[in-house]
Amino acid sequence: MKSAAKNIQLASYDDLFKTDEERQADTQERVQSLPLDKLEPFPNHPFKVIDDDKMLETVESIKERGVLVPILVRPTNDGNFEIVSGHRRHHASLLAGKTEIPAIVREMDDDMMRTCIRNSSSS
Numbered sequence: 001m002k003s004a005a006k007n008i009q010l011a012s013y014d015d016l017f018k019t020d021e022e023r024q025a026d027t028q029e030r031v032q033s034l035p036l037d038k039l040e041p042f043p044n045h046p047f048k049v050i051d052d053d054k055m056l057e058t059v060e061s062i063k064e065r066g067v068l069v070p071i072l073v074r075p076t077n078d079g080n081f082e083i084v085s086g087h088r089r090h091h092a093s094l095l096a097g098k099t100e101i102p103a104i105v106r107e108m109d110d111d112m113m114r115t116c117i118r119n120s121s122s123s
Helices: 020-027 053-065 087-095 110-119
Strands: 031-035 039-041 071-075 081-085 100-105
Touching (some): 053 087, 087 100
Antiparallel strands (some): 031 100
C-alpha cells in the first residue's frame, strides 16, 4: 500500500509568517539588480547595438550615474535572463565595466515579448 504522505506539501517557515502585504509584494514586479553575466540578448531583436559616438556617450553616462532606466528581461529555463528591452544599456554597462544592471523581470511568452518589442521605440 502506497503512502499518501508523498503528495503533502507544507508551506515554508517564511511563508507561514509573512504578512498579507509581504505576500502581495512578492507577486508585484519590482526593479532588481541582476548580474550582467546572467543576461543574454534576445536574438531576433530588431534594434542593432552599434559602438558609435552615442554608445560612447551612454558608456560615460553609466560610468558617472549608473543605469537610470531599468532594462526589461524574462527568465529562461537555465536560470539566466533574456533581454527584452535594454540591449544598448546592457552593452554600455559591459563597456563601462559594470557587473550588475537594474532590471524588471517579467514572465512572458514569445508572442507577448514580440508585442513588447514592437511597442518599444528604442532599447
